[in-house]
Amino acid sequence: MSGPVNWLSQIAAVTKFGLLSMPQRRGSVAAAAFGIAGVVAVLVGVLSIAAGFRRAMAASGSPDAALVLRSGADSEMVSGFLRDSTRIIADAPGVARTPEGPLASAELFVIINLPKISTGTDVNVPLRGVERPALKVREGLRIVKGRMFEWGRDEVIVGIGAAREFDGLQVGDRLKVGRYLWPVVGIFSAGGGAADSEIWSDATVLQAAYHRGDSFQSVFVKLKSPDAFNEFKDAVTADPRLNAQVLRQTDYYAENSTAVTKLITTLGYLIASLMAVGAVFGALNTMYSSVSARTREIATLRALGFGSAAVVASVMLESIALALLGGVLGAALSYVAFNGFHTATMNWQSFSQITFSLAVTPQLLVQGVVWATLIGAIGGMLPAIRAARQPIAAALWEL
């Protein structure tokens, strides 16, 4: 009895016994498989929040777009420029141009309180005042319902995420800002980016409402090319008339998301690890009972000359098969339950809500199944060793 083929057929023979006895042990098999499914579903579910958040942030900026803030300001919220400064920034080298002028939008950013539909409590919703180039500065932005607001008129358009998550933002509704009532005339989509959570109006309208005179908070700029960034940045930061810093939009949003994604990811892994420990105990239980239910069969096979390695391998195989069953179930469950689920959370940097969709990515699914396999392998190891170590004669006598 030697050679790999023989060895494989030994494993197959022993494994078959285990798999055939599964229906008899369906209670404990189901308990272990569901336990593992639960771990995978929670792991993938929690991490899909982080993945979705990160994806929304990534969709918010493109490499050839830059954001200019007052130096020292870590967000638009606390930044500020007068009109003179925003003009200088718009005319700086590296900025893309069209016949109508440079592709730079000086913007205002404030937050207003609106009820969140899912919780019914007030949340901070971003309200942005933009200039005409704003639509060209942000790639892929389009009106999906209603129309664009008219420049100079007291009207707003609403990002598709904001319209979904917050109350009173449908076309035809009126938005109350202080003593003003601004009609919502359109819904726009920014391809899943941060702008999807925002309400937009003409910057001049917002300036008037907030007594901001002719000041702005940030300048969004489209560059000639991604490579033009340094040219633009150097020009702006070196200009003695300006007190400004230049960020790539991609960097700005990535920076924005790190704290939240780190928090969610840390907690997600921690919770899933604890659950995995519990699931390992469940798997151990199942595999021990599987092995002890087959004490005689295994001993008989060993007596016939089957190797102990074959016994170990087959018990491990059974355990991993069971774990995979649970893992795939959990992954499928989390995909169905979480992928694309819309939600909103606090973006601490802007002190306001950001809407996004949970993303159950293929990587997460693979990760879930890998976890399941590990749980199965660990859960199978000790019982496999016990099975292989059983003294044959005593086991034959049992029962």
Add this chain to the structure above:
Amino acid sequence: MKFLHLIWANLRRKKTRTVLTLLSIVVAFVLYGFLSAIKQALTGGVSLEGANRLIVRHKVSIIQLLPESYKQRMEKIPGVASATHQTWFGGIYQDPKKFFMQNPVVPEEFLKMHPEIILAPEQRQAWLTTRTGAIVGRKTAERFEWKIGDKVPIQSSIWSKKDGSYLWEFDIVGIFEGRDKNTDTTPMFFRYDFFDEARRGGTGQVGWYTVRVQDTARPAEVAKLVDAEFENSSYETKTEAEGAFVQAWAKQIGDIALITASILGAVFFTILLVTGNTISQSVRERTGELGLLKAIGFTNAQMLALVLAESCLLAVLGGVLGLGAAWLLTSHGDPTGGMLPLYFFPARDVLAGLAMSVALGLVTGLFPALQAMRLRVADSLRRI
């Protein structure tokens, strides 16, 4: 308790199985404790003290400022005992990732409004006499290794001084403690008079007010009166109970309660399966023995109780061990390294956890117990 021996002996029948099941219950309750602490950190911070305190902010959003002069007008409103203000400073010490709050306040008013902040009398005195003085909570003091007498530079992201610089310097004159676990000891507070005089813009404007309601007044009615007082002014207000304000903040992050409940649901569902399976497996294995007990004269109720006692003993033992472990683990501080200042396992959730362990025992044992109870003696004895 004369049956205890029998119950215990049954649990020890298959030690590996019992221990493994016990451990999975322990893990479930550790998770429960851990999630309770996270939930507490994200949604807690509502102190009893806050029951008769209101938060008054600008109606449009909290980032908009209110006039300092509102204090006098508020204190004239019937039902208002006192009012004091805070302002968001948005400062950074060394690393923007090491976030903590620093607000300018009026020291006497502030300390009177917040008796949950415990400051030694001589430190309080020092604060009152030092214009650039600041007090900081124990947690942040330890985090940055600040001592009384230290000068700390804080870079504000919002406020510049008259010379245009955003870098402010404060003298640490006191380190405050929280009166109870629910008190956040991460913030820093400094003097509003110093701040208002030094800042370049916004003079005379403050972030929000905290209002103490007279003991005899109804907070909800006072809140309405406050908002009515400032209606149609250029600074309209929104007033709500401190608790509601804090809760609403937590809800901005998301429905934490729902998320933790869903995770716990998944955890306990699987634990239910694992434990229930263990108990019913062990009941199935000893059909004959249970039949014998019935033959001897154990009544149906006694059979039911016997099996339920077994599952409850297992669940409660696991629950107590798990809750204890969770208590120890969570008392070592939060796992994110300072992002959750109010992270602890509240006693009320420990009690709820104990109740849950009993419930777990009852639910997992019920089915096998009924099985044992319905056993027909004559049949079960034949099986041997």
Add this chain to the structure above:
Amino acid sequence: MSEQATGNGALVDIRGVEKVFRRGAEDIQVLKDLNLEVPAGEFLALMGPSGSGKSTLLNLIGGLDHPTRGTVSIAGERIDQLSDHRLAAWRARHVGFVFQLYNLLPVLTAERNVELPLLLTHLSKAERRAHVATALAAVGLEHRAKHYPRQLSGGEQQRAGIARGIVTDPTLLLCDEPTGDLDRKAGDEILGLLQALNREHGKTIIMVTHDPHASARASRTVYLNKGQLTREPND
């Protein structure tokens, strides 16, 4: 039901008992119109081929099962109509069982096994301990009190089984093939023990057996055949 307290003084009084088991759609009649009287103090052997219904009859006498028809009275009390709950309490007070396979709980020591029926009484811990010691002494197993069943021989396990059967001093001791799983020597010892219990302590014993050797020890033997009792074996 006025004939309930029949005046014949028999401890066990069975009248017109019928037992039908339903297996699927099929009815199996195991006992039909069976009568039996066992006076107090008797050691009765119940014989018959395998599957003839000996255990079934013993279960009816022990209140483990209900007859399909007929009456079962023990010490003047009709037990065939008692509810399951009352029956359990009745068993605890009146009968001791001894089984072919001993039916000891493997997780308990011999003395703890013997103590089991006492848990259902109001005796204090000390009293229980005293009763257990007496019962173990009666079967000659004092020295094995702390041993687990797997550490005992078959004969010793059956002694523990008998000790458990008599520890509450029941009205009636029912033994279902108590020597069926023992070798001749151990079996003889068990039979001697039962005989002594009957003679010296006046225990009423009904013993099912298919071993003529065993029935020889009894004071009377009846045979079960085709659902009825006869005085002689009937092939």
